[in-house]
Amino acid sequence: MTALTDRAVVRLRVDIIACDGRGLCAEALPELITLDDWGFPIIDRRAIPPRLLADARETARACPKLALRLDREGRGKP
Amino acid sequence: MRGTAGLSSGIAASGAIALPGTLPRLLPPAGAAAAVSLPGHLARYGPPPAGLGRPQRDSLIAEVDRAGLTGRGGAGYPTARKLAAVAAGRSPVVVANGTEGEPASAKDKALMARSPHLVLDGAVLAAEMVGAREVVIVAHRAARRVIDDAVAERGRAALDRVRIKVRTAADRFVAGEASAVVHWIERGVPAPKASPPRLSERGLHGAPTLVQNVETLAHLALIARYGAAWFRSVGTPAEPGSMLVTVLGAVREPAVLEIAIGTGIGQVLDQAGGPTAPLQALLLGGYFGDWVPAAAAMSRPFSSAGLADLGAGPGAGLIAALPADACGLRETARVVRYLAGESAGQCGPCRFGLDAIAGQVEQLADGSGTDPGLLWRWLAQVDGRGGCAHPSGVVRLIRSSLRTFSGEQRRHAPGWCSGTASVLPVPPGRAR
Numbered sequence: 042m043t044a045l046t047d048r049a050v051v052r053l054r055v056d057i058i059a060c061d062g063r064g065l066c067a068e069a070l071p072e073l074i075t076l077d078d079w080g081f082p083i084i085d086r087r088a089i090p091p092r093l094l095a096d097a098r099e100t101a102r103a104c105p106k107l108a109l110r111l112d113r114e115g116r117g118k119p
Numbered sequence: 120m121r122g123t124a125g126l127s128s129g130i131a132a133s134g135a136i137a138l139p140g141t142l143p144r145l146l147p148p149a150g151a152a153a154a155v156s157l158p159g160h161l162a163r164y165g166p167p168p169a170g171l172g173r174p175q176r177d178s179l180i181a182e183v184d185r186a187g188l189t190g191r192g193g194a195g196y197p198t199a200r201k202l203a204a205v206a207a208g209r210s211p212v213v214v215a216n217g218t219e220g221e222p223a224s225a226k227d228k229a230l231m232a233r234s235p236h237l238v239l240d241g242a243v244l245a246a247e248m249v250g251a252r253e254v255v256i257v258a259h260r261a262a263r264r265v266i267d268d269a270v271a272e273r274g275r276a277a278l279d280r281v282r283i284k285v286r287t288a289a290d291r292f293v294a295g296e297a298s299a300v301v302h303w304i305e306r307g308v309p310a311p312k313a314s315p316p317r318l319s320e321r322g323l324h325g326a327p328t329l330v331q332n333v334e335t336l337a338h339l340a341l342i343a344r345y346g347a348a349w350f351r352s353v354g355t356p357a358e359p360g361s362m363l364v365t366v367l368g369a370v371r372e373p374a375v376l377e378i379a380i381g382t383g384i385g386q387v388l389d390q391a392g393g394p395t396a397p398l399q400a401l402l403l404g405g406y407f408g409d410w411v412p413a414a415a416a417m418s419r420p421f422s423s424a425g426l427a428d429l430g431a432g433p434g435a436g437l438i439a440a441l442p443a444d445a446c447g448l449r450e451t452a453r454v455v456r457y458l459a460g461e462s463a464g465q466c467g468p469c470r471f472g473l474d475a476i477a478g479q480v481e482q483l484a485d486g487s488g489t490d491p492g493l494l495w496r497w498l499a500q501v502d503g504r505g506g507c508a509h510p511s512g513v514v515r516l517i518r519s520s521l522r523t524f525s526g527e528q529r530r531h532a533p534g535w536c537s538g539t540a541s542v543l544p545v546p547p548g549r550a551r
Contacts, residue, residue: 057466058313058506077500078475081467 050088050114053097057081059108066109069100082109139352143377144361145337147233154265157272160236167240168343170280171247179248180206183339185347187359192216192295192332193405193435195423198339201329204319206249208327213254214304215242217262217333218288218295221405222457222544224437226363227333229375231262234337235269239283241336244343246281249329253282256333257300263287292406292461296507297330298322299463310463311507334363353379358422362433366391368440368542369398380433381420387438388417396442400523402543404434406454407512409519410447413440430519445540447524448531451517452477452484457545458513469510472501480517486531 053073055066062080072093073085089097089111101109147155147163155163171179184199205211215238219227231238242254258266263285270283289309293299298312301323322328331339338360342350351359358380364387367373371392378387384401388394398413403421409431419425423432441447459473476497482489494517502514521528527537 056313056506057468057504058311060467062467077468077472077504078497079467079471081471081504083500083504 051094051097052086052088052112052114053084053101054086054110054112055082055084056108056110059106061106061108063105066100066104069103070096073097074100139349142353142361142379144341145230145234145237145334145363146375146377154233154235154269155237157236157269157276157278160234160240164237164240164341164344167244167340176206176248176250179244179343182347183248183342186338186342186350187347188335188338188342188350189358190332191334191338191362191436193407195432198331198335201319201331202245202248204317205251205327205329208320211249211251211327211329212323213242213246213249213251214300214323214328214330215239215254215256215333215336216295216297216300216330217256217258217266218300219259220288220290220292220295221435221437222292222546223365223367223439224405224435225365226375226436228259228261230334230337230363231258232265235262235265236273237337237340238333239266239269239273239279240340240343241333241338242331243279243281243283244340245329245331245336249327251281251329253284255304255323256283256285257288257304258285259288260290292458293463293507293509296509298507300330301328310465311509313506355381355420355422355424357424362436364421364433364436364438366438366440367544368402369395369442369445369540370440371395378421381422381425383417384419384421384438385417387421388440394440394442396444398440399443399445399537400441400447402437402439402441402450403431405437406458406543407508407515408432408434408437409515410441410451410523411519412523430522439543441542442540444538445542446484446527446537447520448480448484448527449536449539450541450543451520451524452480453541453545454543455480455513455517458509458516462509463507466505466510468501468504469506472497472504473510473513476501476513476517480520483528483531486534486536 064080066082067074067076075083180199180202188198189195217227217231246254266285289303291309294309296311299309302312303309318328354360361377362380364376374391376390400410400413401416402410411429411431426432456477459477462469462473464470479489479494498514501510503511
């Protein structure tokens with residue numbers, strides 16, 4: 042179980058059309074999300090390090106516009 | 120092979136057009152100004168292959184693949200790959216994209232207005248290739264009547280087995296983006312939609328959708344008749360075929376021309392009557408394209424390979440000639456302000472970022488001083504961050520202007536400017 046999860050590559054993605062720039066995500070997950078000069082999230086598109094996976098999932102759930110997603114590539118659960 | 124046999128008989132049956140290596144292919148020969156009628160169209164090209172069964176469809180897609188046809192709307196995506204992706208879905212539809220929202224470009228309007236049946240042939244054949252029963256032609260308002268007349272003419276001749284609908288395109292820059300075309304047909308909203316899903320999976324009303332530029336479809340109609348080898352008899356091995364180009368600016372006869380891909384840029388300008396003045400730069404590809412110094416570009420082939428090391432490409436076929444007595448920074452600022460106003464306003468970085476960036480470029484142009492560090496920072500922040508390519512396209516244009524007009528930037532600092540001649544068209548009064 043753990044091995045499968047580790048093998049999946051998971052990335053953050055923002056639906057920039059849905060996003061209205063409240064900025065909660067950058068506060069919750071500054072390791073992977075910063076804000077541009079107008080308050081909209083700039084997402085680190087590299088694979089999410091395993092130690093941040095739970096935080097990333099929680100941050101996506103907390104987005105008031107449901108604009109933040111986790112994309113999974115390969116096998117395993119995000 | 121059955122498909123290929125049909126293709127060679129198409130060559131034998133047709134008239135002058137089938138000679139390999141001759142141009143124009145898509146446009147009527149010089150002099151003919153009115154739209155080509157259905158009888159004229161059939162006399163020139165012969166009938167399109169009809170009644171395609173499954174094996175012929177697949178072999179036609181393979182033929183388009185061998186031809187190496189790529190999208191002529193600017194992105195250059197391989198057409199066969201798109202056809203195959205849509206053909207794999209259930210109950211697909213085909214959309215012929217004749218929006219041409221770019222104010223400087225005229226090639227799709229010219230094609231629809233002069234060779235409407237070739238576009239319609241291509242749309243119908245694409246529908247047959249992917250198994251669609253309906254095509255929607257989205258035509259710029261300037262070409263709407265000609266397309267309507269041509270569709271009626273085909274209806275009377277009972278030529279097509281698929282239903283053809285026609286819509287007038289939205290008159291906005293972003294309206295030509297593929298998902299915006301679908302959005303416009305569905306709901307009258309000329310704004311891009313979020314991706315994924317891809318249009319080839321879930322497009323118009325949820326159906327797998329092939330959105331193809333009208334020029335691409337016209338080429339496809341000829342590949343279906345004459346085959347890949349014929350198509351490849353002009354152009355370069357890596358970028359085969361012909362393409363339509365819009366030549367404007369400081370040339371004697373601004374025009375839409377059909378050229379073999381890879382034709383020297385100087386030759387293309389000569390076909391448009393030659394320069395009217397010494398040229399300092401060319402804008403290549405479109406408003407999402409690149410400024411390049413005229414001296415460096417003139418001897419280059421108009422192709423991706425020929426322009427790659429200049430950081431440019433043929434894009435949607437625009438060549439705009441900037442004379443020495445014009446200011447490239449002013450031209451860029453005017454176009455960038457227009458493009459910022461043409462943001463669909465859906466994505467924050469595009470809506471707010473382009474407006475801020477346009478202000479910086481305007482200050483650069485009018486010599487009121489600017490902070491180059493801030494401009495570069497904003498360009499980096501906005502690049503790649505839209506739901507569509509709009510902000511990235513604007514960033515590309517600005518970066519190329521900063522590269523190409525570095526001398527002009529230096530002149531502006533103490534208050535000089537090369538001139539005010541204006542070349543690039545921008546529709547009036549479209550401020551948001």
